[in-house]
Amino acid sequence: xxxxxxxxxxxxxxxxxxxxxxxxxxxxxxxxxxxxxxxxxxxxxxxxxxxxxxxxxxxxxxxxxxxxxxxxxxxxxxxxxxxxxxxxxxxxxxxxxxxxxxxxxxxxxxxxxxxxxxxxxxxxxxxxxxxxxxxxxxxxxxxxxxxxxxxxxxxxxxxxxxxxxxxxxxxxxxxxxxxxxxxxxxxxxxxxxxxxxxxxxxxxxxxxxxxxxxxxxxxxxxxxxxxxxxxxxxxxxxxxxxxxxxxxxxxxxxxxxxxxxxxxxxxxxxxxxxxxxxxxxxxxxxxxxxxxxxxxxxxxxxxxxxxxxxxxxxxxxxxxxxxxxxxxxxxxxxxxxxxxxxxxxxxxxxxxxxxxxxxxxxxxxxxxxxxxxxxxxxxxxxxxxxxxxxxxxxxxxx
Amino acid sequence: xxxxxxxxxxxxxxxxxxxxxxxxxxxxxxxxxxxxxxxxxxxxxxxxxxxxxxxxxxxxxxxxxxxxxxxxxxxxxxxxxxxxxxxxxxxxxxxxxxxxxxxxxxxxxxxxxxxxxxxxxxxxxxxxxxxxxxxxxxxxxxxxxxxxxxxxxxxxxxxxxxxxxxxxxxxxxxxxxxxxxxxxxxxxxxxxxxxxxxxxxxxxxxxxxxxxxxxxxxxxxxxxxxxxxxxxxxxxxxxxxxxxxxxxxxxxxxxxxxxxxxxxxxxxxxxxxxxxxxxxxxxxxxxxxxxxxxxxxxxxxxxxxxxxxxxxxxxxxxxxxxxxxxxxxxxxxxxxxxxxxxxxxxxxxxxxxxxxxxxxxxxxxxxxx
Numbered sequence: 223x224x225x226x227x228x229x230x231x232x233x234x235x236x237x238x239x240x241x242x243x244x245x246x247x248x249x250x251x252x253x254x255x256x257x258x259x260x261x262x263x264x265x266x267x268x269x270x271x272x273x274x275x276x277x278x279x280x281x282x283x284x285x286x287x288x289x290x291x292x293x294x295x296x297x298x299x300x301x302x303x304x305x306x307x308x309x310x311x312x313x314x315x316x317x318x319x320x321x322x323x324x325x326x327x328x329x330x331x332x333x334x335x336x337x338x339x340x341x342x343x344x345x346x347x348x349x350x351x352x353x354x355x356x357x358x359x360x361x362x363x364x365x366x367x368x369x370x371x372x373x374x375x376x377x378x379x380x381x382x383x384x385x386x387x388x389x390x391x392x393x394x395x396x397x398x399x400x401x402x403x404x405x406x407x408x409x410x411x412x413x414x415x416x417x418x419x420x421x422x423x424x425x426x427x428x429x430x431x432x433x434x435x436x437x438x439x440x441x442x443x444x445x446x447x448x449x450x451x452x453x454x455x456x457x458x459x460x461x462x463x464x465x466x467x468x469x470x471x472x473x474x475x476x477x478x479x480x481x482x483x484x485x486x487x488x489x490x491x492x493x494x495x496x497x498x499x500x501x502x503x504x505x506x507x508x509x510x511x512x513x514x515x516x517x518x519x520x521x522x523x524x525x526x527x528x529x530x531x532x533x534x535x536x537x538x539x540x541x542x543x544x545x546x547x548x549x550x551x552x553x554x555x556x557x558x559x560x561x562x563x564x565x566x567x568x569x570x571x572x573x574x575x576x577x578x579x580x581x582x583x584x585x586x587x588x589x590x591x592x593x594x595x596x597x598x599x600x601x602x603x604x605x606x607x608x609x610x611x612x613x614x615x616x617x618x619x620x
Numbered sequence: 621x622x623x624x625x626x627x628x629x630x631x632x633x634x635x636x637x638x639x640x641x642x643x644x645x646x647x648x649x650x651x652x653x654x655x656x657x658x659x660x661x662x663x664x665x666x667x668x669x670x671x672x673x674x675x676x677x678x679x680x681x682x683x684x685x686x687x688x689x690x691x692x693x694x695x696x697x698x699x700x701x702x703x704x705x706x707x708x709x710x711x712x713x714x715x716x717x718x719x720x721x722x723x724x725x726x727x728x729x730x731x732x733x734x735x736x737x738x739x740x741x742x743x744x745x746x747x748x749x750x751x752x753x754x755x756x757x758x759x760x761x762x763x764x765x766x767x768x769x770x771x772x773x774x775x776x777x778x779x780x781x782x783x784x785x786x787x788x789x790x791x792x793x794x795x796x797x798x799x800x801x802x803x804x805x806x807x808x809x810x811x812x813x814x815x816x817x818x819x820x821x822x823x824x825x826x827x828x829x830x831x832x833x834x835x836x837x838x839x840x841x842x843x844x845x846x847x848x849x850x851x852x853x854x855x856x857x858x859x860x861x862x863x864x865x866x867x868x869x870x871x872x873x874x875x876x877x878x879x880x881x882x883x884x885x886x887x888x889x890x891x892x893x894x895x896x897x898x899x900x901x902x903x904x905x906x907x908x909x910x911x912x913x914x915x916x917x918x919x920x921x922x923x924x925x926x927x928x929x930x931x932x933x934x935x936x937x938x939x940x941x942x943x944x945x946x947x948x949x950x951x952x953x954x955x956x957x958x959x960x961x962x963x964x965x966x967x968x969x970x971x972x973x974x975x976x977x978x979x980x981x982x983x984x985x986x987x988x989x
Binding site: 435436437438439440472565 | 919920921924925926
């Protein structure tokens with residue numbers, strides 16, 4: 223018996239004329255992930271990709287785990303492939319279904335006969351297999367309307383495919399199918415979650431981070447690089463832009479009123495990100511802002527920062543609270559790194575009493591006290607870019 | 621690179637590196653093996669013991685007792701204190717110590733305190749004559765006194781031989797433990813139990829020692845193959861021991877030279893505004909702690925780092941946490957936040973101090989607004 227994996231589409235199954243484009247993208251995303259594990263063969267039909275291990279290394283369990291993190295997948299199902307002989311299937315089914323039926327109270331059989339030359343009809347297959355399951359698992363009952371587990375047998379040209387366990391996929395759209403955007407990655411809990419959410423909507427997510435040595439340390443940067451690397455699990459390869467921000471922060475400190483430090487700083491960050499978006503073809507920026515979480519994320523403050531952007535700014539966490547955000551951060555594996563206690567540039571020179579309701583005209587006036595263009599130009603020119611690749615660990619933390 | 625963080629760790633000296641390599645190449649045998657390779661390892665270990673016993677006192681007289689190789693000072697301190705726990709029973713026993721101990725002593729004492737031992741912790745800021753104050757606390761019930769020879773954050777040094785003498789005079793049954801990590805090979809030492817570390821004197825990390833005076837019985841923390849007279853089970857790391865010995869033999873504490881560097885540093889700091897000096901006159905000359913008011917330690921540290929100058933904000937062992945120890949020297953909370961520790965090695969010169977002070981001045985100019 224050999225085992226393979228069926229990948230069922232998520233919402234791309236609903237697409238019309240474009241569907242093939244999305245399917246191609248999903249398949250190539252999957253291929254890129256599984257290449258790290260072993261050699262697999264791919265076949266597509268009826269909103270399903272069949273993935274078959276082709277060599278020793280191609281481990282089905284490991285592949286299933288990797289697939290759980292690929293956006294665009296609705297469900298993942300492992301299945302056993304038998305010769306087209308119902309007796310062979312019946313003989314092995316007790317063993318193969320053990321894991322899937324463990325703890326289940328009810329089941330049903332669903333049979334599909336793509337190969338019409340097969341001697342039994344679909345209802346006959348259902349009857350025979352149902353009896354075999356009842357024999358092998360006497361404590362379980364049949365429920366054709368609302369079963370705990372659905373056992374499926376598909377008779378196809380090259381074999382009989384038996385499956386039972388369905389694993390929910392990551393959902394969403396294939397990464398890349400919506401274009402690409404630049405995530406403002408700070409090092410806190412929120413921004414990696416924001417990146418994850420937008421990758422789920424099909425965006426390629428690259429990251430931009432601002433450093434202010436000596437006010438911020440090397441360790442704070444390492445931490446953010448680690449987060450970036452952790453995000454590749456879901457997002458695939460990530461380009462990391464590291465912007466030297468010290469001079470700009472010092473210029474804000476020296477020239478602008480203290481209560482506007484944070485909002486001006488955020489506006490300038492947006493301006494720099496906007497520059498890279500236009501230069502490198504990003505269609506939007508992403509931030510981890512959540513309405514009213516801190517002084518710089520009030521409606522008025524967001525209005526002020528937003529005005530600095532020319533491209534759209536996506537804020538997928540805007541309506542979530544910290545508990546919901548933290549839950550996702552834990553799920554995607556960035557939480558532990560996020561809470562390491564290194565200071566990032568956002569808290570450097572943060573005012574004791576920031577304006578919670580800044581007016582845009584006041585902010586613009588405060589900002590105009592200094593001509594930041596030359597410093598922005600310099601920061602852009604001195605920005606370093608590095609690629610973090612999916613499946614490669616290059617950053618190590620204590 | 622200008623490395624001024626020698627109290628955190630030191631660069632292994634050439635002699636040490638050579639000895640480690642030679643031992644790995646030629647004496648990789650297990651000291652417990654009966655064949656010739658094992659014997660070569662025993663030779664190295666035995667010779668190292670002798671070198672250490674001779675060097676530790678800082679006088680012509682070698683230490684009268686034995687020496688145990690450990691994984692470092694943390695293990696030495698734990699062995700000294702927990703291995704003496706049999707002395708704290710029955711209840712009512714006390715330990716006299718200080719408020720400026722390294723966490724490997726301080727936290728171990730807290731553990732003993734939780735088990736019901738009375739711990740007295742004196743702070744230098746409260747006493748004119750600190751040694752006398754410590755001796756004064758020793759009474760009938762004092763089973764142990766544990767004090768640091770040289771403080772790792774300020775360099776504050778006590779007269780250890782005097783302390784030992786006077787404690788023994790007052791209560792001969794009181795065991796005296798000296799954490800001599802920063803004092804080893806720098807100040808004269810004496811005690812019933814003395815902890816030292818290799819990597820502070822240009823040897824490798826992972827090796828330290830505990831000196832045990834004749835008659836001062838310590839119980840082992842580890843059970844196992846019974847190596848080192850049963851006091852410290854575990855195969856002896858011959859190469860690290862060889863390196864340790866080489867580093868000890870090569871070490872020279874040039875007191876006058878360090879005093880000159882310290883004087884130069886203090887003089888240059890005095891020319892800047894609003895600097896607090898946290899290392900007083902009773903400190904060793906190789907450690908200087910000061911506070912640059914208005915510039916947080918970490919920012920100063922990273923700013924100096926930009927020019928390849930490495931110093932420390934307080935103690936590297938507490939990973940950036942602000943110091944619990946400086947307040948015991950009377951340093952204010954505000955000054956603790958901007959404390960910087962500079963610690964010299966023989967490789968430092970006056971030019972290093974000039975560059976350091978130049979960058980400190982520039983950092984102040986940039987940050988203090």
